[in-house]
Amino acid sequence: MAEEGCPKPLVEVRDLCFTYPGIDGQPPPGSKPLIQCFSITLNAGHRCLLVGANGAGKTTVLKILGGKHMVDPSMVRVMGRSAFHDTTLTSSGELCYLGGEWRRDVAFAGFEVSIQMDVSAEKMIFGVAGVDPKRRDELIKILDIDLSWRMHKSSDGQRRRVQICMGLLKPFKVLLLDEITVDLDVLARANLLSYLKKECNERGAAIIYATHIFDGLDDWPSHIVYIAHGKLQLALPLEKVKETSQLSLMRTVESWLRKERDEDRRRKKERKALGLQGNDKQVNGSRVVGDPASRVLNNGWAGGRLNSTVAGAENFFFSSNSVLRQ
Numbered sequence: 001m002a003e004e005g006c007p008k009p010l011v012e013v014r015d016l017c018f019t020y021p022g023i024d025g026q027p028p029p030g031s032k033p034l035i036q037c038f039s040i041t042l043n044a045g046h047r048c049l050l051v052g053a054n055g056a057g058k059t060t061v062l063k064i065l066g067g068k069h070m071v072d073p074s075m076v077r078v079m080g081r082s083a084f085h086d087t088t089l090t091s092s093g094e095l096c097y098l099g100g101e102w103r104r105d106v107a108f109a110g111f112e113v114s115i116q117m118d119v120s121a122e123k124m125i126f127g128v129a130g131v132d133p134k135r136r137d138e139l140i141k142i143l144d145i146d147l148s149w150r151m152h153k154s155s156d157g158q159r160r161r162v163q164i165c166m167g168l169l170k171p172f173k174v175l176l177l178d179e180i181t182v183d184l185d186v187l188a189r190a191n192l193l194s195y196l197k198k199e200c201n202e203r204g205a206a207i208i209y210a211t212h213i214f215d216g217l218d219d220w221p222s223h224i225v226y227i228a229h230g231k232l233q234l235a236l237p238l239e240k241v242k243e244t245s246q247l248s249l250m251r252t253v254e255s256w257l258r259k260e261r262d263e264d265r266r267r268k269k270e271r272k273a274l275g276l277q278g279n280d281k282q283v284n285g286s287r288v289v290g291d292p293a294s295r296v297l298n299n300g301w302a303g304g305r306l307n308s309t310v311a312g313a314e315n316f317f318f319s320s321n322s323v324l325r326q
């Protein structure tokens with residue numbers, strides 16, 4: 001997706017390969033990588049819509065890009081740095097992930113107050129330190145936040161607006177959005193999407209947005225990335241997608257997913273007819289049933305140790321010992 005003659009990409013993913021670890025902190029031996037053959041490049045200004053069926057791997061990819069799961073540093077570079085190992089990327093706000101855990105957790109606002117406690121929106125938002133007041137005011141306006149809202153008495157959508165505002169207070173360079181607009185009303189969502197578009201156009205930020213909601217998105221993304229079963233299916237500029245389909249974006253994606261499901265069913269049927277299991281491999285928790293010969297498979301993890309298992313480990317002074325972060 002990088003264009004010729006462009007400056008350094010903001011995001012570079014090269015042959016990303018990843019498996020969730022089992023209870024021992026290692027991927028179940030012989031397990032098939034959950035994410036594989038996934039490479040994309042994003043430049044300043046790119047707004048990438050990440051689409052795929054439930055369970056395709058969208059959240060996993062976003063978390064890896066957001067530095068939450070450890071992979072080999074060569075696989076994921078954000079602004080030329082390793083997303084997992086260089087924690088200054090996230091602590092500075094340059095790399096920002098707003099997604100599942102962020103939504104589900106009590107979403108501690110800078111000064112450790114739960115989003116559902118009896119506290120005002122003002123206290124939550126103004127509690128985030130080191131923020132440009134102009135940017136803060138703009139976000140409050142865009143999201144139409146009433147600073148007197150009490151969090152414990154607010155609606156889900158009102159709370160979400162406050163959360164989104166807090167998440168965007170620092171001027172990100174790379175923003176990863178994992179379906180955060182579900183509770184927003186049509187107007188708030190439209191305003192947010194146009195604000196994010198402006199951020200890309202004016203500040204040269206890049207956004208990857210995973211969603212199943214296509215309202216108002218027909219002209220929002222610059223690129224579409226489609227993932228199925230953890231593998232990249234396509235990564236194209238929106239115009240190219242439009243050239244190949246006369247349908248709306250939602251109908252186009254729907255047709256891809258329908259085709260994918262039909263293919264899956266056909267394969268399953270064939271395997272059944274041959275007396276094979278429905279799935280390629282049987283993995284039960286961290287115990288693997290199957291041919292031990294297949295267990296040497298390189299699934300993106302280095303074996304042996306839980307911490308710093310990648311080449312050049314001595315350089316990872318930013319790294320924690322954890323391989324998964326919340």
Ligand SMILES: Nc1ncnc2c1ncn2[C@@H]1O[C@H](COP(=O)(O)OP(=O)(O)OP(=O)(O)O)[C@@H](O)[C@H]1O
Pocket residue numbers: 020021034052053054055056057058059060061
């Ligand atoms: N912590 C985990 N440990 C093991 N497997 C996981 C974990 N989280 C997700 N998975 C598995 O990884 C696969 C991809 O999940 P992921 O959440 O990335 O999909 P998704 O495309 O975001 O799906 P959805 O559209 O439903 O949100 C699923 O099969 C899921 O069961």
